[in-house]
Amino acid sequence: MPKVGMEAERRRSLISATVDAIHESGYSDVTMAQIAKRAGVSGGLVHHYFGSKDQLLAATMRHLLNELGRAIREGLARAETPRERITAIIEGNFAVDQFRPAVIAAWLAFYVQSRTTESNKRLLSIYAARLASNLTHNLKAFMPRDKARHVAEGTASMIDGVWIRQALSDTHTDRQAAIAMVEDYVETQIAAHKAQ
Amino acid sequence: MPKVGMEAERRRSLISATVDAIHESGYSDVTMAQIAKRAGVSGGLVHHYFGSKDQLLAATMRHLLNELGRAIREGLARAETPRERITAIIEGNFAVDQFRPAVIAAWLAFYVQSRTTESNKRLLSIYAARLASNLTHNLKAFMPRDKARHVAEGTASMIDGVWIRQALSDTHTDRQAAIAMVEDYVETQIAAHKAQ
Amino acid sequence: MPKVGMEAERRRSLISATVDAIHESGYSDVTMAQIAKRAGVSGGLVHHYFGSKDQLLAATMRHLLNELGRAIREGLARAETPRERITAIIEGNFAVDQFRPAVIAAWLAFYVQSRTTESNKRLLSIYAARLASNLTHNLKAFMPRDKARHVAEGTASMIDGVWIRQALSDTHTDRQAAIAMVEDYVETQIAAHKAQ
Amino acid sequence: MPKVGMEAERRRSLISATVDAIHESGYSDVTMAQIAKRAGVSGGLVHHYFGSKDQLLAATMRHLLNELGRAIREGLARAETPRERITAIIEGNFAVDQFRPAVIAAWLAFYVQSRTTESNKRLLSIYAARLASNLTHNLKAFMPRDKARHVAEGTASMIDGVWIRQALSDTHTDRQAAIAMVEDYVETQIAAHKAQ
DNA sequence: AATGAATGAGTTTTCATTCAT
């Protein structure tokens, strides 16, 4: 009797190996052989589970998106006020698991890759729309709809900017500083509106 | 007819073809044949002028960096106050030539690629350091050194964030909105400090 | 419940799956996995019963030859005159079981494959020799030995030709028309000889 | 300046190598490497000229069909009576170039392969329809339309049957015997009709 | 006996690079 659940475990470990391989070599230089070796399996097995390189990469991206969505949802579940919800969204974007160098690197690679890959693009735009709507909704507690929409866009830009700079930085990633940077943006915008 | 300048022209047109090819297919799918075809020359000629694909890509990235540097320098030359210089730096980052979709896409590709390519990384970090130092220096006219450094980092993050989002957006690029977003960040930060 | 006969049944069902798989995908595209799936068993089992793909294919071809031989022998057993025996041979070649599209397709595939596979070739040439000798012997009742040998060769050619055309035709296979075509050839040849 | 006309020559030599390789190893065992070696070029070049293995095989089949069509057309051009035209069609099917062992083997392989390959099937059915119509038309000079159609089908079957048997025979191919066999069929049928 | 996970050898395919013309 073959090991039940082996498939899920293998898929997980191959996706993890893919993330690490992208971190090490960059998206455009990753090979199936490299991923297989990292996962400690034969090259053939990767095809057995994912069918093709493209499908493995797509599955990896979906996995990263799901993890990110989960992190944000968990934070939101604990938040009670709009302000707390904004913080939850920001912190969710820099959740511990998401903010490991390898994950950041892979994220960024997929993010950029999605420009030319239709299916990736679709996945990302769903996530982006949800983020924008979520932020806008909670910012409306502090400012009019138009301004809220604008600040939401600024917050999303800041998150992406902090992220990309972390991906490229040599220094150890710093969650707290990343979160503080975005929070500062939001806080200042809210304060600026109150002051008017 | 003298052939002087022919070489420079060929190199320029090949670099331009490279930028367009990256825009169309993404960094990891670009081939030499594609670039040659786009430039209307034979595959062999690309090697004749650049030696290798890596060198062509490196030259393309250097070109983009130079253009960006030039745009910023030109703006700075016309600016007279610290506040104007900050605006010049921001606007330089979204100069017309820089903000065509193909250039944005290529920029982003190199930006991300630089994570795993040492020579690219070096080029970028020089530029990044100059940007940070420039912004910090001018922000010190409005706030203490530590705060200025922090806001400079925020400004750079915001620039990167706006940029990456433009690269992925379907909508026509909008220089003015991009500039306004970053200017708003800076303005709000300066105002927030004044208010304290 | 005794498992006696289980093995024979499994082998039969795997051979049948092989015939169908060849019909569907063509000889050169058939895979073990496909055959196993069709037979509703695991890939490993096919090897357990047949040892290798080559052996499975060889067994399938032997099976087809045996069935054909049996069909002809049964017809011959009921025939009483030379003319009836000729008809029995022809009809045996288009016996109901032999003339299903999948069987025709598999037959043809093996037939052609035998050109480069020594073991297949041997099997076929035994059958071909028996067919030629059988036809010749019975035709000698109507014409001299040399002429009979010649007509036997023509009959065999006509049988093969009708068969290959059925394999490629889209239309539903038509036993009666196939038989009539070959019978007509034989009849006309016999008549032509008588007329001389 | 590169050699003009090199491409046509290369394509011809690769198609010829493909025919020979199929003859040697059989359709299902032919590899690109084998073909390339036979043609004395690198494996990459085959892809350069044909794009893929499938396309090379398709081009080879088209070539064989064209050659056959040309042989028949040339014969028909010299024929003056219906009877001569029938002979021309038959002889064209066994023209010298067509009747080399390697060509016969490749023909047969494609013929059978076409059962599962839609594009091949289309090519063949066009040829088959033209053959049937051509034969029927000329046979009508000797018998009523229905009978002519029937004898045309028999002639085509006989041609195919003789061909497949030649492909599998060890003995040196014998054009004259092949032609005589089909001619005999036609002649006997015409005579049989007259006698009625 | 039976499974199907896993392997690895073999094949197609891609593409940067070279080179004769």
Next chain:
DNA sequence: GATGAATGAAAACTCATTCAT
């Protein structure tokens, strides 16, 4: 300088076969 034919190394992919369970 310029071409594009040709190469060959590296990559993806396929699949018969093995083997632990």
